[in-house]
Amino acid sequence: MDSPFGLLAELTYRCPLACPYCSNPLNLAGYQDELTTGEWLRVLTEAEDLGVLQCHLSGGEPLQRRDLVELVAHAHDLGLYTNLITSALGFSRPRAERLRAAGLDHVQISIQADEPTVSDRIAGTPSFHRKIEAMRVVKELGWPLTMNVVLHRHNIDRLADLLALAEEVGADRVELANTQYYGWAWRNRDALLPSRAQLEAAEAVVRAAGERLRDRMDIIYVIPDYYSRYPKPCMGGWASRQLTVTPNGDVLPCPAAQSLPLPRASVREDPLARIWAEAPVMTAFRGTDWMPEPCRSCPRREVDFGGCRCQAFLLTGDAARTDPVCYLSPDHDLVARAVEAANADSRPGDLPLIPRPHQVRGPGRHPGGAGRTASGAE
Amino acid sequence: MDTTPTGTDRTSTRTRPGAGLSGSDRPRLARHVRLDFSRTRQRPILLHPEAVVVLNGSGAAILELCDGRHTVAEIVSELGARYQTVPDDEVREFLTRLVARHWVELTDG
Numbered sequence: 001m002d003s004p005f006g007l008l009a010e011l012t013y014r015c016p017l018a019c020p021y022c023s024n025p026l027n028l029a030g031y032q033d034e035l036t037t038g039e040w041l042r043v044l045t046e047a048e049d050l051g052v053l054q055c056h057l058s059g060g061e062p063l064q065r066r067d068l069v070e071l072v073a074h075a076h077d078l079g080l081y082t083n084l085i086t087s088a089l090g091f092s093r094p095r096a097e098r099l100r101a102a103g104l105d106h107v108q109i110s111i112q113a114d115e116p117t118v119s120d121r122i123a124g125t126p127s128f129h130r131k132i133e134a135m136r137v138v139k140e141l142g143w144p145l146t147m148n149v150v151l152h153r154h155n156i157d158r159l160a161d162l163l164a165l166a167e168e169v170g171a172d173r174v175e176l177a178n179t180q181y182y183g184w185a186w187r188n189r190d191a192l193l194p195s196r197a198q199l200e201a202a203e204a205v206v207r208a209a210g211e212r213l214r215d216r217m218d219i220i221y222v223i224p225d226y227y228s229r230y231p232k233p234c235m236g237g238w239a240s241r242q243l244t245v246t247p248n249g250d251v252l253p254c255p256a257a258q259s260l261p262l263p264r265a266s267v268r269e270d271p272l273a274r275i276w277a278e279a280p281v282m283t284a285f286r287g288t289d290w291m292p293e294p295c296r297s298c299p300r301r302e303v304d305f306g307g308c309r310c311q312a313f314l315l316t317g318d319a320a321r322t323d324p325v326c327y328l329s330p331d332h333d334l335v336a337r338a339v340e341a342a343n344a345d346s347r348p349g350d351l352p353l354i355p356r357p358h359q360v361r362g363p364g365r366h367p368g369g370a371g372r373t374a375s376g377a378e
Numbered sequence: 379m380d381t382t383p384t385g386t387d388r389t390s391t392r393t394r395p396g397a398g399l400s401g402s403d404r405p406r407l408a409r410h411v412r413l414d415f416s417r418t419r420q421r422p423i424l425l426h427p428e429a430v431v432v433l434n435g436s437g438a439a440i441l442e443l444c445d446g447r448h449t450v451a452e453i454v455s456e457l458g459a460r461y462q463t464v465p466d467d468e469v470r471e472f473l474t475r476l477v478a479r480h481w482v483e484l485t486d487g
Contacts, residue, residue, distance in 0.1 A: 003418065005430045051418040053430050081412060081425040106410050106427045144410035146427060172410060173427070173480070218480035220428075 001286065003051025004276065007080075008244040009040070010255060011068070013060040016089045018124030018355035019112065021150050021192055022184040024060060025258050028357065031247045037067040039267065041074050043245055046272035048078040052243075055080040060247070063090035069098045076103030083108065085148070088134035089127055096137050107138045108146040108175070114161035122154065124355045135169040146173040151202070151224075152192040153342075154353075159205045166217065174217060176206065178224035182256035184356040186314055191351035193342040199227060226335050230300065231307025231323035238285035238309060243276060251275045253282060256310035260284075260319050285309050290320055294328045399450055399474050403484040406446035411481045413441050426481060436464045440472060444482055 013024050013031045025031070035043070044055065055075045062068055063086055075082045083106045084099070091109075109131055113119035116128035138145045147166045151159070159176065166174040178199075181189045194202075206221045213219065225232050235242050239253040249267040252258060265279035276282055284290065288301050295306040306312075307323020315324045315334045324331040341347060407413060412425045422438035424431040433441070439460060443453045454469045476482040 049418065051416075053414075053416060053423060053425060054427075079414065079417070081414075081427075083427050105412065105425075108427065142409075144408070144427075146410075172408070 001277065002240060004047075004241060004243045005052065006054040006056060006242040007044075007047045007052045008056045008058060008242060008255060009043070009062075009071075010058055010060065010244060010246050011040070011062045011065045011071070012247045014064045015059060015061040015087065015356075016064075016125055016358060017061070017087050017127065018358050019122060019150070020184055020188045020353040020355050021152055021179045022356040023180070023182050023255060024356060025183055026187065034065075034247045035245075035249045035267070037070060039249065040067070040071050043249075043267050043272065044071065044075050044078060044080070046267075047243075048080060050273050050276060053079075053081060054083065056083045056085060058085040061087050061089060063087075063095070069095075069102050072099055072104045073102035076105075081105050086110070086134075087123070087127065088131045089125075091130075091134040091137065093137050096134075096141055100141050100143065104143070106146065107143050108148050109135055109138065110148045110150070111162075111165070112149075113155045114158050114165045118155065118158070124358065132169065135171070139170050144172045145170065146175060147171040148175045148177070150177055150179055151194070152179045153194045153198065154192070156194050156198050156202050159202045160209075163205070163209045163213075163219070167213065171217060173220065175220045175222070177220075177222035180225070182259070182310060182314070184354070188353050189338065190341060191353050193226060193338060194224065195343050196227065196339075197343075199224065225308075225311075225325045226339055228325055229327050231304050231311075231325040233304040234308035234311075234323075237287075237305040239276070239282040240286065240305075243272075243282075251279065251281070253285075254310065256308075257281065259310055260313050262319075285319070292321060294326075294330075295322050298328070399470055399477065399484070400486075401449060401451035401454075403450050403486060404446050404448065405444040405450060405453070405473055405477070405482045405484055407441065407444055408481055408483050413438070424481065431481075436461050436469075437472065440469055441482075444473075446485055 012034055013028050057068070057071065062084060072082050082104050084104055085108045088109045111119060111131050112122035119128040120126050135145055135147065147169065149162055162176070163174065179185050179192050185192060206219060210219050235254045242254065244252045244255045245267060246252065246258065250258065251265045251267060251272065262281045262284055265275040265281050291301060291306050295301050307325055309319045311325065312321045312323050313319035316331050321331060322329040324334045326332065410427055414423050414425055416423045419432065422433040424433060424441060436457060440453060440457060443456060450470065450473065454466045457464050457469050458466060473482060477484060
């Protein structure tokens with residue numbers, strides 16, 4: 001067992017946006033009992049002790065946590081590389097200056113499209129102009145800027161304009177990531193999955209831009225795995241390189257793993273090192289011993305690690321099956337049928353999209369989280 | 379150099395072919411990249427928003443010289459003097475790979 005390299009700290013699932021492809025869990029109300037400032041500081045210290053080198057501060061919208069500057073400062077003092085993944089709502093210039101002074105290394109700002117009408121419609125709130133302004137602040141304060149775009153059926157045709165926008169705002173990196181179908185994106189999958197023709201056009205645009213901008217910008221394009229022959233090497237292997245801590249302190253190998261029927265592990269009950277080494281949620285699919293055929297005897301078993309456990313579970317109801325994305329999976333028809341539907345002439349033009357709620361309401365229903373307000377959060 | 383990506387869901391388009399490193403280029407770390415030492419692993423490391431590279435001693439020595447002042451030729455000769463087992467081509471290839479990944483930038487003359 002190696003030490004983890006990265007911690008994804010999901011500080012809160014509160015978010016001013018309502019994107020229908022959100023990867024947050026569907027039962028948002030179960031995560032309202034957020035860790036306090038003191039608890040997060042301890043998690044960061046324990047993570048660094050365990051070998052973590054990078055800290056990704058995400059959510060929801062991490063800027064909704066009023067203690068964000070304090071958490072960044074602590075992570076920085078521990079020597080962690082700190083990366084803020086934000087919608088940019090709440091990224092005022094004074095706040096940005098405090099984050100800069102606290103040692104924040106890198107800022108990733110999401111945008112939903114290249115122009116305000118579409119971007120604001122997908123985000124569910126007027127936000128485009130504030131995002132552009134925030135990107136300007138990031139550059140002015142001397143940070144490297146990554147512009148993040150989640151791609152799907154409703155914006156992938158705008159890729160050339162999205163790249164032009166990235167160029168205009170002076171992004172150092174642009175991540176163009178096709179939607180992965182977890183959380184709210186799973187619920188909206190059939191409305192979000194692009195057609196093969198859309199993908200082919202997008203890939204041509206990315207290739208051309210890569211050539212044109214090669215000295216100026218790093219373009220990262222994440223293909224949609226539904227159209228792949230082999231599954232993605234999810235997280236570099238289950239509980240191998242990264243761990244996630246959710247707003248209420250649950251520890252997971254990845255943010256989507258909350259959907260799996262595994263016993264929960266919490267930083268409120270156990271030290272992070274013990275959870276990483278021993279908790280069933282970590283050991284369940286670590287290594288290759290858990291693998292069924294065709295993975296077990298596959299020469300790619302150490303290349304893609306059987307793909308994604310959460311995707312296997314969502315599609316088949318069994319997390320221990322081969323990722324159905326793989327063309328060798330006995331369940332591959334589940335993916336093939338979704339792809340076929342996305343390309344059918346008879347597909348309705350506008351399937352409804354269910355936005356994730358902006359704010360979480362109602363009492364927490366998660367075991368151990370009864371809807372208390374976290375003192376560190378407010 | 380063993381690369382240890384931590385977010386392997388992503389595939390990067392290699393946006394620079396990586397050929398054409400000139401002896402007079404002055405490499406420096408890209409703004410989003412940090413050279414550091416891992417206390418828990420007791421190894422030099424290169425940190426990036428999406429990945430970590432655990433370095434060996436000569437890799438770290440090369441990157442310490444990527445300060446925008448030393449030329450590629452100077453770095454090659456310095457490494458040759460310090461580590462007699464590191465061939466010149468290996469130093470150039472290491473830098474070429476990092477330039478191709480946008481971890482190291484080149485400034486001219």
